[in-house]
């Protein structure tokens with residue numbers, strides 16, 4: 628019998644969210660802009676990894692920003708752990724922010740180049756935990772080891788890491804407060820294939836050890852099929868597919884989904900899935 632999902636199982640609920648970007652400034656006379664998101668509803672269960680795919684401009688990052696509390700939606704609600712993110716009190720919001728972290732695509736611009744790895748990873752700890760210097764050093768060392776780096780790397784600056792290593796530092800910062808949900812916004816896209824594979828397996832390990840939920844925003848359907856339990860596809864601001872397992876997405880008839888699926892090159896060109 629299918630499991631009945633209770634609201635308590637839900638980490639995140641996006642309810643009928645629509646969004647238009649406003650005017651650029653008071654001189655801008657172009658009026659209301661067309662919606663970039665239209666009536667999006669989706670959920671992420673506790674411990675679930677949801678892949679959010681779509682071509683460029685589909686609205687993925689806008690939805691990611693709304694989920695992170697960075698862009699207030701024109702319409703609709705975002706409930707994180709049952710609380711409406713845009714109506715929560717300041718103190719409730721502080722707690723929600725602790726449980727909701729993000730790893731961006733560009734690992735270099737996500738960090739201050741003048742800070743060491745210890746300072747970068749220590750930032751959220753400074754804000755929320757206020758540990759003694761000895762404890763903070765120990766925790767940072769443990770976090771570095773969890774992401775496959777060495778405690779000695781704590782004193783290095785961003786330019787002394789490779790892209791893959793620096794993304795690990797960013798992941799260590801994201802997991803420092805043991806969050807509930809991490810938004811991974813194209814977090815592996817700028818890495819080479821070897822580092823991509825390593826980071827994907829690191830994310831899978833961290834998820835297993837912390838019971839994390841992920842929103843994995845990507846263009847890469849192959850990566851999404853590797854780590855996600857469920858995949859949602861957006862096209863021109865609309866949610867056009869939302870299903871679990873890899874079979875459903877391969878069989879979907881929606882042109883935008885077929886286009887994504889056809890981007891996975893099979894071994895034999897004659898086996899390619901036609902779309903359009």
Ligand SMILES: Nc1ncnc2c1ncn2[C@@H]1O[C@H](COP(=O)(O)OP(=O)(O)OP(=O)(O)O)[C@@H](O)[C@H]1O
Nearest residue numbers: 648649663681682683684685686687688689690846
């Ligand atoms: N700050 C902004 N002001 C105005 N329009 C914006 C802004 N940010 C995004 N948009 C527009 O919203 C639409 C959706 O953009 P968004 O970045 O969410 O798409 P995306 O699916 O993440 O694309 P990509 O994969 O290229 O990052 C696009 O038409 C984009 O031009």
